[in-house]
Amino acid sequence: MSSDPLVVVVGGGPAGMAAARTLVEAGLRPLVLDKGPRPGGRKWQKPATAGFERRLPGHDPDLAERAIAEFLGMIDRIDWYPGTTVLDATRDRLWALGSDGVIDQTPWDALLVATGALDRVVPLPGWTLPGVYTLGGAQAALKVHGCAVGRRVAFLGTGPLLWLAAAQHLTAGAEVALVADTSHRLGALAALPDLLSAPQRLALGLACFRIVRRAGVPIRLGVRAAIVEGNETVRGISVESRGGRRHFACDAVAMGFGLVPQTQLLDLLDVPFDLEPTSGLWLPRTDRSGRTPVPRVYAAGDGARVLGGEAARLSGERAALAILEDLGRPTDPERAARLERELARQERFARGLARAFPFPAELEARTDEDTVVCRCEGVTAGAIASAVRAFGRHDVNAVKALTRCGMGRCQGRLCGLAAARIAARAAGVPLGEAGRLRAQPPIEPLPARARCMVAEPNG
C-alpha cells in the first residue's frame, strides 16, 4: 500500500494527458479516467483510414500520434481506465461506470477535472429533424468514421469550428451546400489585433475560409434567422441575412455556435460558477493555476474555459503543478510562470475569437414559440415563456420543475442555456437572474442493471 496521495484526473484529452505526464514526472501515480477507448480525447480521436484524413486542415496526425505515444509510453506509471464514465463525486469519493458495466468507486486526495466541451446549439425551427448534427458530431463522423453526415451538408453557426468543419468536409470530397455564419466580417477585422497573438491558429482559420471560398460554396455572413426545412428528414435550410432570405437544398445540417464547457462534475463538487456576460456561459471559478475555490479540486482544458487544444495542454500541465505545489512537492516556479504567460497569450487569442464570432444571443432569444427547446421532453419556447408568466418564476431550475425542460436523458446539456435566455426574456430580467441548471447525479445515464462490485465503505 502506497502512502502517496491519490491524484485523480478525469478526462484523457490534451489537458488530462499533459497533467498525467507532469504528475508522473514528479513521481506520482495518477489515476486517469476517460470515456473514450484510447487516450487523446475529442481533439485527438483515432482517425479513420479512408485516405483523406492526413490532408485535413487543422488535423495534425503526427502531433496526435506523438502525444498519444508519449502517454502510452508511461502507461505503466499511470492507472489508466479508458471507457470509464464518471457518474458522481463527493469531497472524498468518486463513482464511475467502467466499460464492463461495473460501477466502481475510488477515494481521492486531489481531483483534476478536464472533461472538455460540447457544441452549443440554438433551438431553431426544424433543428430536431433527423439529419441535423452538431459541428462536433459531423466532424467526428468525418474524422473517425470516414463519412459525411449527408450527401449535401449545410453548415450553420459561428466560430472557428464552423469553418474548420466545412473546410475539412470539402477537403475530404464531401459536398457542402452552404456555410452560414451569424457573425459579421467587421467583427473579424476588429478582432485582428488579438487574433495575431496566435499567428498559426489565425493562419489555419484563414486557410479554412479560403478553402470554402475557392470551392465556390455559397457563404452567408451576418445570418439573422435560420429555419431547417423538411418533414421526416432535412430537405433544405433557409437563412436570412442582409441580402435577404434564401433557401438552399441539403439533406443534412451541421450546426454549432461555439462550445460549452462540460462542468457537471465541478458543479456536483460545489465549485461556484460565474456568468460570463458576452457568451452567456456560466464558467467554473478558477484562478490562473486551475485551482477552484473548493480545496483539492482543480480544472483544466476546455472543460473549464474554452481556449482550444493548445491551451488545454498548457492548463493541464499548470494545474498538475498546482496539485504538486499543494501537496508540498518541489516544483519549478519559473515553469509555472512560463505556462501562465503562454496561457495568457492563448486567452488573448480566445478574446479575439469571441469578438470575431460573438454568440448570437438575439437568434436564441427570438426563438419562435412553437420551436422545441428541450428535445428530450418536447418542451417549446412558448411553454417556457407561459410558465414564466403564469407563476412569476424565471429561475431556470423553476422553469425545469414547471415545464420538464431539461429533465430528459441529456439533463439539459443542450437546452439549459437557451431555456435560461428565453425565461429571462419572458420575465424581462437580465440573463444572470435566470441562473443556470444545477447538475444532478448521475452525470450520464446509469444503466439500472449496472452492478457495484465494491463493498460499501465503512462508516
Place this chain on the structure above:
Amino acid sequence: MNAAPSRLRTEVAIVGGGLVGCSTALHLARRRVPCVLLEAERCGAHASGVNYGGVRRQGRALAELPLAGRARRIWGRLERLVGGDGEFRATGHLRLARDEAEVTALEGWIREAARYGAHGELLSRDALRARFPWLSDGFAAGSYCADDGQANPRLVTPLFARAARSEGATILEGRTVVAIERAPPGFVLRAEPELELEARVLVNAAGAWGTRIARLLGEGLPSEPIAPNMLVSEPLPFRIEPNLGMAGPGIYLRQVPDGSVIFGGGRGTVDLERRRCRPSFATSLSTIEEACRVVPELARASIIRTWAGIEGRTPDDLPIIGPSPGVAGLFHAFGFSGHGFMLAPAVGAVLAELILDGHSATSLAGLEPARFAPGSAAAA
C-alpha cells in the same frame, strides 16, 4: 424585487413556504384573514417541491387518517381550489407484503382503516400476478386502495402559492426568520434581510427547521432533518398503473404519464446550516437493485437523475400539528416525517379553522405538539 416595507403588521404570520405554509396561507386568505408568509428561499424549495409525489391513505398511522380523509377530498377538487390539478390522478396504491407477518399487518390495517372510510382490498399472490404482470412474483400478497394515487409535487406547491397570493395572502420569499419575540397578545418576527413582522397569531410551518423556530420561543419539539433519496428512469414502454409501496421497509415506486419511473428509498445527506442536501450515490445503487427486484423490467432502463429534499422527522414518525402547549397564539405544523405531501392541503384547512374558530371537525388526536411537552401524559 419585492419592495416590502421594513416593518409589517398582519393578523397571522406563517413561517415556511412549503406546501403546509402555502396551504395555510390559502385557507386563511379565502376567509379574508390578512396573513404574511415568510419563506427563507423559494416556495417549495425543499421536500414540498421535490418529494416523491405519493397521495395515499394506505399504510398511514390511524392518527393521521382523519386528516388524510379530509385531504383526499381536497385532492379530488384541486382544480377548483388552486386552478390546476397538479397532475393528481387516483391511480390506486398497491402495498406489497413479502411474508406472512406482513400479510397479517396488511389485513390489520384494512380492518382498522375501514372505520375511517379508507378501503383496502387484499389481493392474493395469484391475483397480483393476474392484475399486475410487470410485478415480480416474490410477494405473498398485496393490499390495493383504489382511492389513492399520485401527483406532481413540482407543480402543487407553486399552484398553492399562486392561489394564496391571488386570494390576497402576502408571500415574501428570500426572508429568513432569525428571531421571534413574544409581544402579547402576539409576536414580533425579525427576518433577514431587514424585515419586522408583527402578528397576532404565528404558524410554524418551517419543515426541517420547525424545531429551530419552536426553540426561538422556548419550545422543545423534537425533529431531525432527513432527505429521502429519489431517482427517475428514462421512459419505459409498459404501464405501472398504481403507486407502489412496501408493507415493511423498502422502496416506493410510481410511473408518470410520460413513462418515466420515479422511485425512492433510503436517505441522502443534509446540511441544515447551508440549507442543502444531496442524494447519496451508494443509497441510489442499493435502491436501484431493490426496485429491480420489485419490477424486473426496470433493469432494462437507465437512471437519468437522482435527488433528495430536506424535511423533518419526529421521534414517533408522526407530524406535529396544532396549538402550542405553552405559547398562546402559536400553532405548529411540521415534522411530517416523509409523508406530509398528501396531508398538507388539509393541514392548512384545519389550521385555519383552529385559528379562526378555535376548533376543527377534523381530529388531530395523536398529532398535537402537547405529546412532546414535558410532563404531559402523552410525552411520558
